[in-house]
Amino acid sequence: MQISDEIRRLEKKWRAGTAWPRRLDWIAPRGIRGWTGQRVNFPFPIIAIVGENGSGKSTLLQAAACAYQGDSGSRTWYPTEFFPDTAWDTFSDAAIGYGYKQGGEQKEGSVRKKTTRWLGQTDRPSRVVEYIDLNRIQPVGARVGYARIAKTKHLEKSARSFGVDQLQRFSSVMGRTYDSARMALSDVDDGREVPVISRNGNEYSGFHQGSGEITIAELLGKQIP
Numbered sequence: 001m002q003i004s005d006e007i008r009r010l011e012k013k014w015r016a017g018t019a020w021p022r023r024l025d026w027i028a029p030r031g032i033r034g035w036t037g038q039r040v041n042f043p044f045p046i047i048a049i050v051g052e053n054g055s056g057k058s059t060l061l062q063a064a065a066c067a068y069q070g071d072s073g074s075r076t077w078y079p080t081e082f083f084p085d086t087a088w089d090t091f092s093d094a095a096i097g098y099g100y101k102q103g104g105e106q107k108e109g110s111v112r113k114k115t116t117r118w119l120g121q122t123d124r125p126s127r128v129v130e131y132i133d134l135n136r137i138q139p140v141g142a143r144v145g146y147a148r149i150a151k152t153k154h155l156e157k158s159a160r161s162f163g164v165d166q167l168q169r170f171s172s173v174m175g176r177t178y179d180s181a182r183m184a185l186s187d188v189d190d191g192r193e194v195p196v197i198s199r200n201g202n203e204y205s206g207f208h209q210g211s212g213e214i215t216i217a218e219l220l221g222k223q224i225p
Helices: 005-016 057-065 146-151 164-174 211-220
Strands: 022-032 094-102 105-113 156-161 180-186 189-199 202-205
Touching: 022 057, 057 094, 146 189, 156 189, 164 180, 164 211, 180 211, 189 211
Parallel strands: none
Antiparallel strands: 022 094, 094 105, 156 180, 180 189, 189 202
16 A cells, blocks of 8 residues: 555654654553553554454543643643542552653653552643544534534634645545635633534534534644644
C-alpha cells in the first residue's frame, strides 16, 4: 500500500528525532478493567488502536489522558473522572505507568492508588491534552445541555471561523466542497459550541448535520498546538 506524502514527511521527521520534543512513549495500566501492567508503546506520531468491544481501547486512551497535567490553560484530566469508585466498583492497588520524552530526556512516572487516594498526580509532566470522548458520535441535540440551546430563542454570540487550511481539510476529509465552517456559541450558553457549516449557499448547524460532519468539524475546530 502506497503511503501519502504527509505520512512520508512525518516518518522522516520521526526517524530524524528532531521533532515532538514532548510526547508520550508508552502507557501501562494495572489493576484497571482487566489491564495487568501490559505496556503499550506509541512508536509513531499518529497511532490507531484497534480491538474488539471490551478489549480495553477506551481504558487505554483514558489512562493516557491522565499521564499529563494540563498546560497553557488546557484542562487537566484525573483518574477519578474515568475510574471512579462506586457502589459496585472499587479500585485498589491500581496504577497507570507511563514513559515520556521531555526535551532530550526520556523519563518515566506513574499515578497510583494503593487504597483510597490516587497519588503522584502533582508529579505529572505538563502539556496540552485534548481528550475527545464518545459524545462526538452523538447528535448534537442528544447531548447533555444542548437541547436547551435548540429550544430557547437565542442568537449567535460569538464564533471561531475555520481558516482556509481548516476549511480545505474539512472539505477533503468529507469529500465535498464547503463554503465556510465555524464553531459558534449562543447567547444562552457560552460553554457549548455548535458547529455551523455552509455548503452550496445553504447554512446549517450541528442540530441538522450528519454525524460525520459533526465529528470532523469538532475535531478540526480543536485548538491543538
